[in-house]
Amino acid sequence: MKKLINDPHDAVRDSLAGLAAAHPAILKVCFDPVYVMRADAPIQGKVAVISGGGSGHEPMHGGFVGRGMLDAACPGQVFTSPTPDQMEAATCAVNGGAGVLHIVKNYTGDIMNFEMAAELCQSRGIEVRSVVVNDDVAVEDSLYTAGRRGVGTTVLAEKICGAAAARGYDLERVAALGRRVVANGRSMGLALSPCTVPAAGKPGFVLGDDEIEMGIGIHGEPGRKRMPLLPARELVAQMAEAILADLPFREGDRVIAMVNGMGGTPLMELYLVYGELDRLLNARHITPTRSLVGNYITSLEMAGCSITLLKTDDELLSLWDDPVLTPALRWGI
Amino acid sequence: MKKLINDPHDAVRDSLAGLAAAHPAILKVCFDPVYVMRADAPIQGKVAVISGGGSGHEPMHGGFVGRGMLDAACPGQVFTSPTPDQMEAATCAVNGGAGVLHIVKNYTGDIMNFEMAAELCQSRGIEVRSVVVNDDVAVEDSLYTAGRRGVGTTVLAEKICGAAAARGYDLERVAALGRRVVANGRSMGLALSPCTVPAAGKPGFVLGDDEIEMGIGIHGEPGRKRMPLLPARELVAQMAEAILADLPFREGDRVIAMVNGMGGTPLMELYLVYGELDRLLNARHITPTRSLVGNYITSLEMAGCSITLLKTDDELLSLWDDPVLTPALRWGI
Amino acid sequence: MGDLNVAVTREGVLRWLAVLAQVFAGNREQLTDLDRAIGDADHGINMERGFSAVQAELAANPPADIRAIFQSVAATLIRSVGGAAGPLYGTFFLRAAAACAGKTALGAADVVALFQAGIGGVQQRGKAEPGDKTMLDALLPALDAMRAAEQGGSDIAGILDRGAAAAEAGMLATIPMQARKGRASYLGERSIGHQDPGATSSCLLLQAAARTWRL
């Protein structure tokens, strides 16, 4: 394991210290319990939007804290959900009296820890609503399982809910909007290589020289299948077909299209993937009205990518375009 | 070799097609010869700023084309300098009558190809000035060698010269500014793992399990020495010391500090490195007034990072803060 | 309710927790490897972090009685483990604490009541069913076995021995199961053929209890 860290046990903390040092005007980091919050929080009268999850997915979520997006983020250990005390402290710190939205990715651990936190916050008299993101079409959905994983749509939900909160939407409306984003967003990913949790010291899985994992999760969880590496065009087609068929997306739809790197994929390849996706969408008469290409929800140094499509309407697009000022997403300010 | 590409020979083109598709409002891509240009170029009366170099360093340079930064970028084959016809075509396309600045990294190939292009442009009656970036302290400077490589300071020079051109500085002033940035910027990098040029199919070098290359170039060129992987704090200290001693930077200096990922390094590690750098600079009473943490000048999927420090003054800082709208660097717009 | 000489005392509980810290440190790799196969390769790391944090907290703020110990354990696990295991084992000890209210030592029936409350809490928090390939597939058979042993007149050591044996059988029985809860459920059929990490840590928890009170 080769990593630019000091001690595996301090990696998350040391990294957060760097995040705080790099962006003092945007955010600050509190330790014990650990959370990242807007430098100017709480904003009185504004709904606060919070997210959190295991670390190792940077810039998610800490890199999305700032004006027009998250009020706070709670990073857990690498690939391990944060604990209720973190969400409780963050919720109390950023509550501006208008209630707090928790954006939660659908993993058993995240769900349970956020649930416990929400109970604790409610008992302190803070209104909390939760939106659960479960957009990964790689996982067969079923009433008899933990359901689908939350992946790329989380980024879009955080941006759009953050914009709505900044506009003054009330808690119910921001939560409803979050659910609408989740209902209209779908994702799928693949891995070319595994990643290594610092404290574990060895890769979470092993792939053959020409093998990829189609439908990979963001924690290195296995996906739909192992298969040989194919030309990018065919891999994009497989991912895009699965996504398009699922909602389903239809001719005439306008989408926000994200091509996300898993952490170890060169931008050159991500743009190549975007080019293939763009071509495929246009052939289906689906319009990618907005794009996002880069590392947004990663898995440490994993090589691979994911595609997220969000079917939009005028309201979602206009919220998407609203100004945002965070370490990882910034425009209009 | 596992890459998200179709055919190694088309990788650069396919990726540029994706860049164009993702950012139609910002830039367009011309093929034959290949260059990326601002969607709204030429801007009459404005000095145009152009850069170029081998591909594989994305987002550099194509990702820096847009308002407030580059008017055009000329991407070569992977790790191979572009050819004079590209620079000539790009220069003609973006020339707004106020002359064109070429920002060139100090590699023999880049120098010679840009030189030939400049001759061709001058013979067409276009005023061209060149700024050569040679900021890599890893290479011993000497009159008897090709000199130092151009690395991270290139990004800062492109931003600052682009801002100056947008403000209406004339060609001589923009060129002089570029030289001032080069004179005040220093960089050094290291690699944890190699990278593979698509057309070559195998890694450019090999490192042992616990070995790193200190002073790596951005094409996988060997650096100062092979050495064992040390804790990030010590690696940062070695890089920072080499940089600080070189200019030299002094107590009281204000710097723009960039921690750049080589392409395969998780953001978590880059922020950790920034944290260590910030601590070290503060201990020396050098103030990192602005920061940039992420993948800006990469080497395909190489794992590793580089540090760039630019000693600034009020003019440089204010130009740095000017609005910029490119795929990879954006603020104020 | 059993001979008080072999009852569960404050000291016994502390010994159990000390053993658990050792056990999870020693089985860190094994649990993480199991989680690598069908999860995200952190279960052993999570458990070790949690139970070593428990030791630190108990040393810093020694609780007065069994209930307070379990409350401290619950709070520590909840704030230090994270993931699925944190809330689940945290809830286990939270409910166990409630079941020990007002008691300075526990007899055989109290021990069974403690596990019943704790395991009920896991079930309520995680909403898993038997056969879902989770820690419950070790815990529920253990509870049944302990209840039967207590009704059959076993002493505490005997009860815990039977519980540990049943937990081990339940743990092994997770191997052929297809996961329907937790991270392993994303794997669908590919989860078959692997032992569940949480069932394994639950088995270790019961084996440690049996060892503690057997001595």
Next chain:
Amino acid sequence: MGDLNVAVTREGVLRWLAVLAQVFAGNREQLTDLDRAIGDADHGINMERGFSAVQAELAANPPADIRAIFQSVAATLIRSVGGAAGPLYGTFFLRAAAACAGKTALGAADVVALFQAGIGGVQQRGKAEPGDKTMLDALLPALDAMRAAEQGGSDIAGILDRGAAAAEAGMLATIPMQARKGRASYLGERSIGHQDPGATSSCLLLQAAARTWRL
């Protein structure tokens, strides 16, 4: 000035270029491997790309005479090779073209003049000195040898043979050199012990010429 039957004609030059395309395709890996050791692992790729582009261009737009061929080669190399090799070999052929102005066939002295002009161009463009561990360390000895052979009365085949032999010796002599120009110079002492890729491609260029006119 040599028997016109063994003079360098338009057809001979085209044959040489066809051989070069094969030679660089066949030595793509070797040249790239040499460049991997002390450069950026692309020299073979660059040379193959360039000389196959030359073939395509010559087929599409057949030039009328030797000078036009060299002009076409120069333009094609300059726009297709990139890196250091593109401008250097491009300049070589640009100057070679100028040296052939007005000639339909070249005699022995013309051949030497051609190489002298071309190599002079490389020197001017790259500003390298002998011993800097570059292609010049193959080209300059070759030029000296060809000049001597021509003065000694050799025919074209003999001149090119001597040139190729000297280029090969020059190429091998780059091994112990420390690079002072080009990408390998960043390596300092670590460039010692490796054969220079550009000197190797220059040697191949001369060997191909010798082979072409020996037949």
